[in-house]
Structures are given as structure tokens and as C-alpha cells.
Amino acid sequence: MSVFEQLLQRRTALGGAAAAGVATVLATGTPAHADTEFHATVEPGVEFPSDPAADLLPADPLLHLLRRATYGPSPASIAEIRKLGPAAWLDRQLNPATIADPVADELLARLPLAGLSIAEIRARVAAGQLKQYDWTPMWQLSFAAPARAIWSERQLYEVMVDFWANHLNVTCPYGDVWDSRTDYDRAVLRKHALGTFADLLKASARHPAMLTYLDNRFSTRLAPNENYGRELMELHTVGLEYGEADVKDAAKLLTGLTVDTATGAYRYDAAGHVAGAVTILGFSHDNATTTGGEAAALAFLDYLALHPSTARRIVTKLCVRFVADEPPASLVTKLVKVYLDNRSAIVPVLRALFTSDEFAGSAGAKTRTPLEDLAATVRILGYGPPPSGTKTFESLYWMARNAGQAPMYWGPPNGYPDVAAAWASPSGLLVRWNFHLSVAAGYWPADLVKPADLLTGMIGARPATYAALIDATAERLLGVRLGPAQTAALAGFYGKTPASPLKSNDPAVGWLYPYLIGMLLNSPNFALR
Amino acid sequence: MSRRRLLRTTALGAFAGLAGSQLDTQLAFAADPAYSGDVLVLLSLRGGFDGLSAVVPAGDPAYYAARPTIGVPKAQLIGGGTFFGLHPALAPLLPYWTAGSLAAVHAVGQPAPNRSHFSAMEELERAAPGTSIRTGWLSRMLGSLGANDPFDAIAMGTARPARLLGGPAPYLSLTSIDGLALTGDDAAKPVAATMAALYQGAPAALAQTAGQLTGALERGRELRTAGYTPANGAAYPATELGAALRDVARLIKADAGLMTATVDSGDWDMHENLGIAAPGRRMHDQLSKLAAAIAAFATDLGSEGLRRVTLVTISEFGRRVTQNGSAGLDHGYGNAMFVLGGGVRGGQVYGTWPGLGAAQLRDGDLAVTTDYRAVIGEILRARCEVGDLSTVFPGVAASSLGLVTAR
Numbered sequence: 001m002s003v004f005e006q007l008l009q010r011r012t013a014l015g016g017a018a019a020a021g022v023a024t025v026l027a028t029g030t031p032a033h034a035d036t037e038f039h040a041t042v043e044p045g046v047e048f049p050s051d052p053a054a055d056l057l058p059a060d061p062l063l064h065l066l067r068r069a070t071y072g073p074s075p076a077s078i079a080e081i082r083k084l085g086p087a088a089w090l091d092r093q094l095n096p097a098t099i100a101d102p103v104a105d106e107l108l109a110r111l112p113l114a115g116l117s118i119a120e121i122r123a124r125v126a127a128g129q130l131k132q133y134d135w136t137p138m139w140q141l142s143f144a145a146p147a148r149a150i151w152s153e154r155q156l157y158e159v160m161v162d163f164w165a166n167h168l169n170v171t172c173p174y175g176d177v178w179d180s181r182t183d184y185d186r187a188v189l190r191k192h193a194l195g196t197f198a199d200l201l202k203a204s205a206r207h208p209a210m211l212t213y214l215d216n217r218f219s220t221r222l223a224p225n226e227n228y229g230r231e232l233m234e235l236h237t238v239g240l241e242y243g244e245a246d247v248k249d250a251a252k253l254l255t256g257l258t259v260d261t262a263t264g265a266y267r268y269d270a271a272g273h274v275a276g277a278v279t280i281l282g283f284s285h286d287n288a289t290t291t292g293g294e295a296a297a298l299a300f301l302d303y304l305a306l307h308p309s310t311a312r313r314i315v316t317k318l319c320v321r322f323v324a325d326e327p328p329a330s331l332v333t334k335l336v337k338v339y340l341d342n343r344s345a346i347v348p349v350l351r352a353l354f355t356s357d358e359f360a361g362s363a364g365a366k367t368r369t370p371l372e373d374l375a376a377t378v379r380i381l382g383y384g385p386p387p388s389g390t391k392t393f394e395s396l397y398w399m400a401r402n403a404g405q406a407p408m409y410w411g412p413p414n415g416y417p418d419v420a421a422a423w424a425s426p427s428g429l430l431v432r433w434n435f436h437l438s439v440a441a442g443y444w445p446a447d448l449v450k451p452a453d454l455l456t457g458m459i460g461a462r463p464a465t466y467a468a469l470i471d472a473t474a475e476r477l478l479g480v481r482l483g484p485a486q487t488a489a490l491a492g493f494y495g496k497t498p499a500s501p502l503k504s505n506d507p508a509v510g511w512l513y514p515y516l517i518g519m520l521l522n523s524p525n526f527a528l529r
Numbered sequence: 530m531s532r533r534r535l536l537r538t539t540a541l542g543a544f545a546g547l548a549g550s551q552l553d554t555q556l557a558f559a560a561d562p563a564y565s566g567d568v569l570v571l572l573s574l575r576g577g578f579d580g581l582s583a584v585v586p587a588g589d590p591a592y593y594a595a596r597p598t599i600g601v602p603k604a605q606l607i608g609g610g611t612f613f614g615l616h617p618a619l620a621p622l623l624p625y626w627t628a629g630s631l632a633a634v635h636a637v638g639q640p641a642p643n644r645s646h647f648s649a650m651e652e653l654e655r656a657a658p659g660t661s662i663r664t665g666w667l668s669r670m671l672g673s674l675g676a677n678d679p680f681d682a683i684a685m686g687t688a689r690p691a692r693l694l695g696g697p698a699p700y701l702s703l704t705s706i707d708g709l710a711l712t713g714d715d716a717a718k719p720v721a722a723t724m725a726a727l728y729q730g731a732p733a734a735l736a737q738t739a740g741q742l743t744g745a746l747e748r749g750r751e752l753r754t755a756g757y758t759p760a761n762g763a764a765y766p767a768t769e770l771g772a773a774l775r776d777v778a779r780l781i782k783a784d785a786g787l788m789t790a791t792v793d794s795g796d797w798d799m800h801e802n803l804g805i806a807a808p809g810r811r812m813h814d815q816l817s818k819l820a821a822a823i824a825a826f827a828t829d830l831g832s833e834g835l836r837r838v839t840l841v842t843i844s845e846f847g848r849r850v851t852q853n854g855s856a857g858l859d860h861g862y863g864n865a866m867f868v869l870g871g872g873v874r875g876g877q878v879y880g881t882w883p884g885l886g887a888a889q890l891r892d893g894d895l896a897v898t899t900d901y902r903a904v905i906g907e908i909l910r911a912r913c914e915v916g917d918l919s920t921v922f923p924g925v926a927a928s929s930l931g932l933v934t935a936r
Contacts, residue, residue, distance in 0.1 A: 007823055053732045056731070056732075111575075137613065214800075215801050215855060215857070218801045218854065218857075222854050223852075223853045224853070224854065225801065225854060225855050225857070226860070230644070230645070234645055235647075244892060289576040344583075364732075365734070367734075388808050402688070404688030411796075412575075412576070412646060412647075413646075413649050414646075421690065422688070422689060424690055424738045425738065426679070426701050427687070427701070427704045427708070427709075427742075428689060428702070429703050429739060430709065430742055430746075431688060431725070433711060433712075437712050438722075451840070484815065485726070485729060486726070489726035490727070512718070517725065518720075519720065519723055520725065522724055523727055524626060524731035524736070527735055
């Protein structure tokens with residue numbers, strides 16, 4: 001039996017058991033696919049918490065995987081995962097280079113500065129095509145983010161780039177990294193997003209954007225700057241396990257990793273390095289020569305990347321992203337081993353995570369952040385990008401910013417929070433409710449490509465009653481029907497009851513139909529991931 | 530029953546009175562007539578504020594020795610006494626300093642050094658080291674005052690929840706008052722009321738936020754309809770802090786029942802090029818913007834309004850005494866706080882100065898001689914009707930600095 005078959009069984013068992021309160025019972029549920037045979041079994045003694053949130057979601061493990069591993073299901077991605085099956089779909093997503101991505105490629109071509117290297121930006125400045133300290137490349141990278149999140153086929157890759165952008169945060173846009181932030185995205189985050197964490201960490205440590213953002217470029221032999229050394233340990237690797245002596249030695253060891261002011265490129269400056277033995281978190285190095293300082297620093301970074309505490313922090317963070325705000329300890333322990341056995345390679349960890357029982361049992365345990373909500377909104381509506389221009393991407397960026405989560409915009413080095421409690425504010429919810437209606441109706445952005453007739457484009461022919469209209473739209477957007485009280489409330493919005501007949505000239509199927517879409521996207525069902 | 534289920538059920542119980550349409554009813558007349566204490570405005574200076582640049586110990590020779598290029602020269606200081614002086618960029622606040630409604634406290638901080646931004650901020654806002662308490666101290670203060678309405682406490686200027694207010698007491702985080710409007714919602718299209726019904730029976734964590742929002746929208750409508758023009762010619766700077774303080778003043782003057790408000794000011798983490806005390810330099814310009822926003826707030830409130838307000842600044846830690854090789858300051862310990870309000874005995878620097886001599890420092894940093902919780906505790910007791918500090922700041926006694934007069 002494949003892990004995914006087990007996954008299907010587990011989820012069904014949980015779905016069926018939720019109503020009973022505790023999932024230690026054997027249960028059969030409605031198969032998500034008619035061609036899948038179910039023999040629901042849960043090991044005796046394994047207790048899964050009953051979670052009322054899970055009941056708001058469709059009991060379909062494929063949709064569960066899509067909601068977690070992407071920026072939200074789209075009609076096309078739902079069709080694709082049903083065709084490929086979960087294992088092949090995941091394999092494909094873990095090999096993004098094999099996925100043709102023509103739509104996103106074309107959108108990115110409209111933002112040609114978003115992927116520039118430091119040398120390219122400086123060459124354009126020299127040629128008079130860009131001003132010194134110009135923010136345009138950083139803005140293009142920022143505007144590309146929602147476009148990629150919504151329309152890229154390489155969904156899991158984009159989610160992981162965002163994950164690492166938060167873990168190794170360098171705020172964008174930010175004046176001091178005007179020439180290096182796009183390069184950081186390309187040469188560090190995108191290059192290593194599905195590689196090994198050790199390579200990613202070493203790439204970030206020697207990138208001018210990180211060296212600038214956390215001040216290591218200014219750290220000198222005479223007076224080391226402690227900022228990067230501290231955050232390297234606390235945020236990027238082991239966590240709050242260091243002491244002040246570790247910070248001081250780390251700062252010393254990292255001196256010399258700097259930026260060439262003439263070219264803006266990374267440079268190791270032996271003359272600026274502090275030689276002398278260091279001991280940091282169990283790592284010792286004689287660091288005897290200034291010329292050997294870079295090699296010593298890289299050995300330290302490798303040590304940190306493969307430190308068990310780092311393994312625990314990284315996999316816990318991945319579990320918080322993909323599984324639950326309070327991840328099951330059993331899963332974290334399992335993934336720590338996968339991480340260390342594979343010398344910090346990311347793909348084996350993700351594969352083990354998404355095929356775990358704990359993942360399968362976690363429906364309802366994650367709430368969408370504002371950025372995820374926005375991307376998921378456009379994706380589930382199935383709206384396409386406008387045929388030309390970048391105004392829409394800019395609008396989507398500002399919408400995310402209004403909701404408190406503009407991509408890459410977080411100022412402090414710890415990255416955006418990733419748990420529901422960090423976003424559960426009335427003000428944030430208001431912004432989200434407002435953009436649901438705005439996007440659905442096409443108020444703002446106004447030029448997303450929508451079905452010519454919204455009603456038939458969403459659900460086909462006009463249903464006979466308000467209940468049927470609400471049910472069909474809810475199934476289309478949420479994958480489930482609402483309860484009778486909720487359905488009655490939505491019919492009541494139109495001054496009707498669920499049984500009221502739906503006439504062709506009713507506003508509910510005309511100019512007020514986007515309100516139904518908006519309110520369904522405001523529902524607790526859609527708020528969950 | 531699983532532990533998680535138990536927790537959810539408990540949370541649901543705690544918020545049962547706030548769910549859905551019930552909240553609408555509560556919010557209609559929410560001003561709490563029982564509270565007549567000061568509105569406590571907590572201004573968080575995030576990133577590690579350098580109190581030694583803001584309130585300069587010019588009389589301590591070690592200060593200038595430690596900061597050869599970024600020390601603020603004595604001749605530039607304002608509002609000075611014989612030992613301390615203020616950074617010249619704080620000039621907009623000088624009238625309040627001189628008139629005695631603005632004071633500073635120096636060498637304050639947390640009971641133990643913690644130079645990590647993230648854990649220091651968490652400790653600062655939880656304010657109960659060595660305990661398993663997970664709530665924010667402002668939430669505990671609200672609990673002790675019997676707050677029951679989300680408009681009792683506002684985190685202004687943010688779309689995200691405030692950790693300071695995390696806990697069972699209701700509160701709102703608001704990006705702005707004018708933004709408190711639901712698109713398309715009106716009598717003919719009752720979106721908010723429909724959403725309140727749609728969230729009935731939803732899991733507590735989701736229902737609570739939705740219930741607070743649908744309730745708050747009604748109050749937002751009232752406030753927007755009333756409009757707002759700052760008084761006394763107050764000119765708020767076009768900054769996030771300026772906008773947030775303007776909305777706090779608006780709520781105070783609307784008698785919306787506010788007990789406390791939190792606002793944030795970021796970007797104080799200056800590891801490099803902090804700059805001399807001149808326009809265009811980082812510390813100067815940051816202080817200048819901070820002072821302009823606070824001064825506009827005080828001007829807008831006027832002496833009548835300020836009489837029932839105390840504004841306090843806090844930061845997670847101070848900076849190192851000695852400048853680093855990049856003419857900046859790494860993470861340190863002891864710090865300065867500002868206190869502004871009608872009940873403040875201002876124009877002076879409070880606290881016990883530990884000295885900056887090598888032997889007097891704590892791991893190279895300004896030592897802490899006064900617990901920040903004791904300072905706030907004094908204000909809570911004298912101005913905010915908090916009789917028993919033990920739930921707000923467990924194990925901490927209020928300071929007796931004489932910083933504020935009793936109401």
C-alpha cells in the first residue's frame with residue numbers, strides 16, 4: 001500500500017470520526033474518489049484530536065494537499081491532481097525545473113528588472129538606464145511576487161521560495177540593498193530553495209544583500225559588528241541557544257566577509273579578519289591566519305547547518321508552515337532524522353512531511369495568512385492575468401500590503417509570522433473581506449480576465465432556487481455545502497429564503513452575484529488552509 | 530477529550546459573550562462609565578532604542594569616551610540640567626518638558642539582560658519572567674479593570690494582533706478609523722450582518738475575530754460620520770506613527786471608552802552609521818519624527834485632554850555604551866523611557882544613575898537600576914485605577930519615583 005493510499009484512508013477515518021468526538025474509533029467515510037477502495041484503519045491507541053475546524057473543509061485528501069502545498073486550489077490544479085494522483089503530483093512539484101511555466105514566464109517578462117544581478121544593475125546605472133540607488137528593480141521583484149504566487153505552475157517551489165525569504169529575510173524594498181535584493185532572490189533563495197540548507201545558508205552568508213542588511217559588511221577587525229553573528233545563530237540556525245560569548249566569537253569569526261564597494265559584489269577581505277581561536281556552540285577553530293578566515297567561517301556555517309538544533313528549528317518551521325501551528329512532536333522527531341540523514345537536503349524532508357500520517361490528519365489546523373488568502377482568492381476564482389501590463393500585479397501587491405503582508409516587506413530579520421494567532425485581528429479580517437468582494441466583482445483590480453458571464457462561468461446554468469444557487473457556488477469555491485443556517489443567512493441577504501425560486505432578472509444572478517462569491521470567500525471555510 | 534479540544538472549549542467559553550450578533554448589541558453603547566482613570570498610551574520603540582542618545586548623560590565623562598564620533602556634544606543638548614540633556618532633535622517636545630508634562634526615566638529595563646530583539650520583546654510584553662504566564666501585561670491590566678468591550682483597548686496602526694494585548698480581555702487592532710468600513714455594506718446589502726450569521730458556530734478562534742469585526746463596524750460608521758479635525762492647529766507628521774496617534778486622539782476625544790492604546794514606532798535598530806546630531810542623519814531624523822508625532826498628539830489633546838492621558842515609551846533593550854566599528858551601536862541593556870501626560874511631574878530625569886565607568890557597566894552596557902514594570906506600575910496605581918499590581922506585574926512593587934501625581 002502506498003503512503004498516499006494510507007493517507008487517503010487516514011483522512012477518511014478522521015473525517016468520519018470527527019463527529020464522534022474522538023478519532024480512536026474505526027470509521028468509514030465517503031470515498032473522495034469512486035475508484036479508491038477504503039478500509040479505514042487507525043492504529044489502536046493513536047488519538048487524533050477532534051477538530052471542529054476540520055468539518056468546514058471537504059474531506060478530500062487531494063484538496064488537503066493542494067491547500068497546503070500551493071497558494072490554494074485553482075480549478076486547473078484540482079483537475080491536474082485528480083488526473084495525476086497525489087504521488088505523481090508531488091513528485092512533479094518537487095522537480096520544478098521539469099514543469100513548463102509559460103504563463104508565469106510571460107508575466108515575468110513584463111517585469112524584466114525583477115531578476116537582475118548586481119553586475120547587471122550596476123551596468124545599467126553606468127549606461128544611464130537606471131539611476132543610482134534606483135528602487136525599480138526591487139519594486140518589480142515585489143510586484144512579481146503575487147503574479148508568481150497566483151499564476152505559476154511551480155506552486156510548491158514558489159511557496160518554498162517565500163518560506164526561505166522569510167527565514168533568511170532581507171526586507172524588500174529597502175534602500176541599502178537597492179542593487180543586491182533582486183540578485184539575492186535569484187542567486188540565493190531561488191537557486192537553493194529545494195537544494196540543501198547548508199548551501200542556502202552559505203550562499204546567504206556571502207551575499208551582499210544579507211551582508212548589508214545585517215551589517216556584516218561593516219564588521220571590522222578593530223570593532224566587530226555583532227548583528228549578523230547573533231541573528232545567524234538565533235534566527236537562521238540553532239535558535240536561542242547561544243550566550244554572549246558565542247555572539248562575540250561568531251562576530252569575530254565572520255569578520256572579513258564583506259562587500260566590494262566598487263563592484264557591489266561579495267569579497268573576502270583578509271585584512272579585515274580577526275585571527276585567533278574561537279569556540280562557538282561547541283564549534284572550535286584555531287582560525288590561525290587571516291587568509292584562512294573565510295574557510296573557517298564556511299566551516300562554521302556548515303557546522304551550524306547540520307547542528308541538531310538547526311535541524312529541529314528548520315523542520316519545526318516547515319511543519320508550522322505546512323501542517324499545524326503546533327506541530328505534532330512525532331512528526332518533528334521523524335523529520336529531524338530525515339534532515340540530518342540527508343545532510344540538510346530539503347526535498348526528502350518535504351516528501352516525508354507531505355506523506356506523513358500527521359500531515360494527513362491535520363485538516364483544519366492551518367489558517368490562511370493574508371497573502372495566502374489573496375492568492376487563493378484569485379486562484380479559486382480561476383481569473384486570469386490581464387493580457388498586458390503590470391498594473392494588476394501592483395494592485396495585488398498593495399492589497400496584500402493593506403492586509404499587513406506585502407511579500408518580502410517585513411522589516412525585522414525574523415520574517416512574517418506563520419501562525420493563525422499572529423493574524424487574527426479584526427482589522428486584518430476587514431481588509432480580507434473587502435478584497436474578496438473587490439476581486440470577485442472586478443472593482444479592483446479591474447482587469448483580471450473573468451468569465452464573460454460570471455454566473456455561468458462559475459456554476460453553469462442558472463439554478464432553480466436560492467438554495468441551489470448557494471449550494472452550487474459554495475461547492476465551486478469551497479468544495480463543500482454550507483449548513484442550513486448559513487444557507488438561510490445568505491438567502492436572507494437577498495431578502496429571500498432558500499426555497500425561493502430564482503428568476504432570471506433577480507439581482508442575485510446579476511449584479512449582486514459577486515456579493516455571494518465574496519461572502520462565501522469571507523466564510524470560515526475559506527479562511528482555513 | 531483531547532487537550533486541544535479542551536483548550537478550544539475553554540477559549541470559546543471565555544469569548545462566548547463576544548460572539549456574533551451579541552457583540553453588536555454590546556457595542557452600541559460601550560463607553561465604560563466605571564472607568565475614570567487615564568488613557569494609557571503605550572508607544573513601543575521597536576528595534577532597541579538608544580536611550581543614551583535621546584537622554585544624554587553629558588555629565589558622565591565615560592559617555593564621550595565611549596562614543597567619540599556619535600556622542601551628542603554638550604553644546605547641542607536641550608532642556609538640560611547639570612547632568613542630563615536631551616537630543617536636539619527632540620525640540621518639538623521641549624515646550625512640554627519645560628512646562629512639566631514630559632519626563633524621562635533613565636537606566637530602566639528588564640530585570641535580566643536579553644539582547645535578542647525577538648525574545649526581549651516577548652519578555653517585555655509578557656512582563657512576567659520566571660512564570661508560565663503567556664498573556665500580555667496590558668491584557669492583564671484590562672482584566673483587572675474589568676474591561677469588557679473591544680473599544681476599551683486599541684492597537685492602532687496595525688492589521689495584526691498585538692502581543693501586549695494578547696489574552697482574554699477584548700481589544701481591537703485597527704489600521705485606521707477611516708478604514709473601518711466594509712465594502713458594499715449598507716442597509717440594502719447587509720454584508721456585515723450576514724457574515725455575523727455565517728460565523729455562528731464557527732470554531733472559536735475564527736468566530737471571535739469575525740464577531741469583533743462585525744461589531745466594530747457599527748462604531749466605525751459612527752466615528753467616520755462624525756469626522757475629525759485635530760484641534761489647536763495640531764499638525765501630525767505624514768508618518769505611520771503620526772496617523773496612529775491622530776486616531777488615538779480621535780478616540781480619546783470621542784469618549785469612546787478607551788482605557789489603553791498601543792502604537793508602534795519602528796526602525797531603531799542602528800548597528801551602523803547612527804550619525805551625528807544633525808539633520809539627514811539616522812538617529813537625528815528618527816528622533817525628530819518621533820518628537821513631531823508626540824508633540825502633535827499633545828497639541829491636539831490640549832491641556833484638558835492631556836489631563837486624562839499618560840503616554841509612555843518602551844523599547845526591548847538599550848544599545849551598547851561603546852560605539853562599534855561601523856559608527857553604530859550593537860544590542861545593549863539599560864535604556865531611557867519617556868512619560869508624557871497631564872499628571873506627570875516633568876522637566877526632569879528620574880531614576881538612579883549607575884554610571885558608565887568600566888566597573889559600573891553590565892557586560893559593557895548601561896546597568897538597569899529601575900525595573901520598567903515598577904515605573905509603569907507607579908503610573909497604573911496613581912493614574913489608571915489599578916489597585917492591585919500583582920496580576921499585572923507579578924512580584925513587582927510600584928516605584929516611588931514621584932513621577933506622576935495621583936488623580
